[in-house]
Amino acid sequence: MGRYDLALIGFGGVNRALAELISQSGERLARELGFALRVVAITDLRAGSLVDPDGIELAPLLATEPGELSFAGLAGGSADPRNESVIREVPADIVVEATFTNPTDGEPALSHVRWALESGKHVCTTNKGPVALAGRALKQLAAERDVSFEFEGSVLSGTPILRTAERMFGGLEITGVQGIMNGTSNYILGRLEEGIELPAAIAEAQNLGYAEADPTADIEGHDVQLKVMILANEVLGADLRREDVFCEGISAITPNEVRDAARKGLRWKLVGSATRHEDGSVDARVAPLALPAHHPLAGISGPLNAVAFHTDLLGTVTVCGPGAGRIETAYALLSDIIAIHQRHSDDDTAPTRPVLQETHRV
Ligand SMILES: NC(=O)C1=CN([C@@H]2O[C@H](COP(=O)(O)OP(=O)(O)OC[C@H]3O[C@@H](n4cnc5c(N)ncnc54)[C@H](O)[C@@H]3O)[C@@H](O)[C@H]2O)C=CC1
Numbered sequence: 001m002g003r004y005d006l007a008l009i010g011f012g013g014v015n016r017a018l019a020e021l022i023s024q025s026g027e028r029l030a031r032e033l034g035f036a037l038r039v040v041a042i043t044d045l046r047a048g049s050l051v052d053p054d055g056i057e058l059a060p061l062l063a064t065e066p067g068e069l070s071f072a073g074l075a076g077g078s079a080d081p082r083n084e085s086v087i088r089e090v091p092a093d094i095v096v097e098a099t100f101t102n103p104t105d106g107e108p109a110l111s112h113v114r115w116a117l118e119s120g121k122h123v124c125t126t127n128k129g130p131v132a133l134a135g136r137a138l139k140q141l142a143a144e145r146d147v148s149f150e151f152e153g154s155v156l157s158g159t160p161i162l163r164t165a166e167r168m169f170g171g172l173e174i175t176g177v178q179g180i181m182n183g184t185s186n187y188i189l190g191r192l193e194e195g196i197e198l199p200a201a202i203a204e205a206q207n208l209g210y211a212e213a214d215p216t217a218d219i220e221g222h223d224v225q226l227k228v229m230i231l232a233n234e235v236l237g238a239d240l241r242r243e244d245v246f247c248e249g250i251s252a253i254t255p256n257e258v259r260d261a262a263r264k265g266l267r268w269k270l271v272g273s274a275t276r277h278e279d280g281s282v283d284a285r286v287a288p289l290a291l292p293a294h295h296p297l298a299g300i301s302g303p304l305n306a307v308a309f310h311t312d313l314l315g316t317v318t319v320c321g322p323g324a325g326r327i328e329t330a331y332a333l334l335s336d337i338i339a340i341h342q343r344h345s346d347d348d349t350a351p352t353r354p355v356l357q358e359t360h361r362v
C-alpha cells in the first residue's frame with residue numbers, strides 16, 4: 001500500500017480536525033481508500049513549525065489545547081512558522097493549506113499555494129482567498145507542473161458542490177447559481193430569530209468553529225463574495241474580480257427586523273447568486289433577502305447551506321449540506337486527497353513508497 005506524506009500549513013480548527021481524523025481513523029481509511037496518510041510537517045503562526053520526515057506523532061499535539069501549543073523545543077521544532085522553507089524543502093507529497101482567508105489579496109496563503117505548486121507538490125486548500133483571487137493562474141501553474149490543485153472546501157465546506165458540478169453535470173448547460181453559502185451568517189440569522197443578540201450569536205458561531213478568524217468577513221458578506229466568484233469562475237466559465245460582485249452583508253439587519261419578518265412568514269437569508277447571460281457575460285451579487293416560507297432556500301437553517309444550479313435540461317438542481325464546521329471542512333480536504341489519488345494513481349506521482357523516502361530537515 002502506498003502513502004501520501006502531508007505538510008499542514010496552519011494548525012487551527014480545520015487542519016487539527018484533519019490531523020485528528022488521520023490519528024484516530026487512519027488505519028480504517030487506509031484499508032478503505034488503499035493508501036495511508038502521514039503528516040511530516042506542520043506550520044502555524046502561533047505554534048511555529050515542526051518537521052519530522054519519519055512522521056509526526058500527532059496524538060500528543062492534539063492533546064494540547066490549541067492556544068497552548070508550541071513547537072519550540074521539540075525535536076525538529078521551531079517557534080517560527082518558516083512556511084516557505086517548509087513548503088519548498090520538506091519532502092511532502094501534498095501541501096494542505098488552511099491558514100486565514102484574506103479576502104483582499106489572498107496572502108499569505110496565495111504564496112503558500114504558489115510555493116508548493118512551484119516545488120512540484122500537490123495542494124489542497126480550504127482557503128477561499130487564493131482560489132477566488134488567483135484560481136485561474138494557480139490551476140495553470142499546477143497543470144504546468146503536472147500536479148493537482150484541489151479546493152472543494154472553499155465553497156460549502158465538505159459538501160461536494162464543486163465536484164458535483166464538475167463531475168455530475170456533464171452535458172448540462174448551467175445558466176446560474178443561487179445559494180446560501182455562509183454557515184456563520186445563516187446560523188446568526190436563525191439565532192436572532194430565536195431572540196439571541198448579535199454579539200452572543202457571533203460568539204456562538206466562533207465557538208462552534210464556523211466563523212472566520214475575523215468574523216467581519218462572514219457578517220459583511222465578503223466570505224460569500226469570494227464563494228460566488230469561485231462558483232461563477234468554476235461553473236459558469238466567468239473570470240470575476242471582487243469588484244465585479246456587488247456585496248452587502250447582514251450587519252444592517254436588526255434582530256427586530258428578523259423577528260418581525262418571521263411573524264409575517266418571511267426569513268432573512270444572505271443570498272449569493274451569479275447569472276450567465278446569452279452574450280456570455282456573468283452578473284454576480286451578494287445581498288440579504290427576506291424569503292417567503294415556500295422558497296426552497298427559506299428552510300435552510302443553522303450552519304446548513306445550499307446551492308441551486310439552474311440548468312437547461314434538468315431545471316433547478318439544489319445541493320444542500322454543511323456550509324461550515326471543523327470536521328466537515330476537514331472532510332473536504334480528505335475528499336481532495338482522494339481526488340488527487342484518483343487522478344494520479346496511474347502515474348509517477350501516485351504514492352509508491354512502501355519505505356521512507358530520502359529525507360532532509362529544513
Ligand atoms: N471553519 C470552517 O468551517 C471553514 C473554514 N474554511 C477556511 O479554512 C481555513 C482554516 O479555517 P479554520 O481552521 O477554521 O481557521 P482557524 O482560524 O481556526 O485556523 C487558522 C490557523 O492558521 C494559522 N495561520 C494563520 N496565518 C498563518 C501563517 N501565515 N502561517 C502559518 N499559520 C498561519 C493560525 O495561527 C490558525 O491556527 C480558513 O481560510 C477558512 O476560511 C473553509 C470552509 C469552512
Ligand SMILES: N[C@@H](CC=O)C(=O)O
Nearest residue numbers: 182183184211212324
Ligand atoms: N466562515 C465560513 C466558513 C466556511 O467557509 C462560514 O461560516 O461559512
